[in-house]
Amino acid sequence: MTQLVAQDISIQIGKKDIVKDVTLQVEHQQFVGVIGANGCGKSTLLKSLYKSLKPKKGGIFLDELDVLTASNKTVAKQLAVVSQFNEMSFDLSVEQIVLLGRTPHKKLLESDTKADYQIVEEALSQTNLLNYRERSFLSLSGGEKQRVILARAIAQQPHFIILDEPTNHLDIRYQLEILNSVKKMKIGVLAALHDLEMAAAYCDYLYAMKDGEVIAKGTPEKLLTAELIEELYQVKCQTFINPITKKMGFSYYSI
Template sequence: MNGVSLSVRKAGWQVRQGETILHPVSFDLEAGKVLGIAGANGAGKSTLLRLLYRFHKPSEGAIFLDGHDIWRMSSREAARKVAAVLQEQPTDFALSVYEIVALGRRPHGSGLARSGKRDAEIVETAIERMGLSPYSHRSFGTLSGGERQRVMVARALAQEPQVLILDEPTNHLDIRHQLEIVSLIGSLNITIVASLHDLNLASEVCDRVLLLHKGHTVGFGTPETVLTPENIAEAYSVQARLVQFAHSERAHLTFHL
């Protein structure tokens, strides 16, 4: 898997009644880089992600992968390039873990009905990578929230995307599996966009951060330049302080009202 560059050009979104949820936002993300999208509830994070994985078409502006407008691609072509893992997962799938992960092969013209040896290898590798081999034949509906989250990440990996969209990827996960997801993000050679509530995690794993407030851009750039006490106060209405610990090269953010 190899990443592609992501360019967002004055992309915004309105509901049908005309209320603007996301004001025009622009940024460029190099291939293979990790972007964290941060902001308080209602900032527009999930709306922007929906534009990036082609669930919503921008009300204005455009989104490009390696210079190609995603809305000029076919649905299958876009699905070959972009995979998404969302916060809330369905619990009523009457499928096994293996069958759900195998669905990630469908944009490539295969899946449950037509799976070849290579497809099976890709699916099994994704399952193993997410530590799900003991659950391979378990029904999805019998799994815990954290286990279901890992299944959906495995399905996205089986899709072999060039851009991976993660909406709160550590949601529902215990500390061990949160660390595994963080390690996974750092190991993938693809372009990653993740919405994150944990600003220290964003600072640790992201090459770039986009900070939003009520649908507006507060800042875009490296974590050091964006996650400043001033920007955090604007975006979250809290006070932030950078604390330098002796054992860490990176300053740690602490918060108070």
């Protein structure tokens, strides 16, 4: 059974410790969320998992694969990323962007095959982008661009996907589209999320971070108490079970 594991990860930027001895894991087909206030270290932690930042110490593993020492291409065969910002200085069509997801599986200068185009077709279909395939990527809205980047990640055919605050700047429609599409992939997901209702609705398990450390972990129903939310965000609130979705919902009150 495939596992993504981060073991005792510490990250220092300049002379400041941003992440301190964090351990977490994601099982196959499990949707795991990382929550916490701005600056708590959750996005920095995720950047180390997809090799954008090198940790000061600790290990990251995809089963037996050592992510920190493996090549980017080897890691990309198993791990895809959708981050918050995906601006490009050059223009490609939507289909061309999604085809880039096949790159880790190809040899140098190897041409795209019929099988590659079929995989891209399926990725475009899953993200409702079939009618966008000839559109310029730079002409799209923020939400549409995120769907294209997700389609590219789907085309990678990864075992795990990291969502680095991918819905932070999107309206509710695109937030739901992105998270619903990811949920349907039935692979391991690790996501940094701001919206606690979204975290409760989509995540099987949560890690709560404060000042670079994991201070609590568990299922949304057990973890998301009024006391923990006040500790993380310095706001008083009440939590309740949504009678329609049977998931955790929230009503916030000013202090």
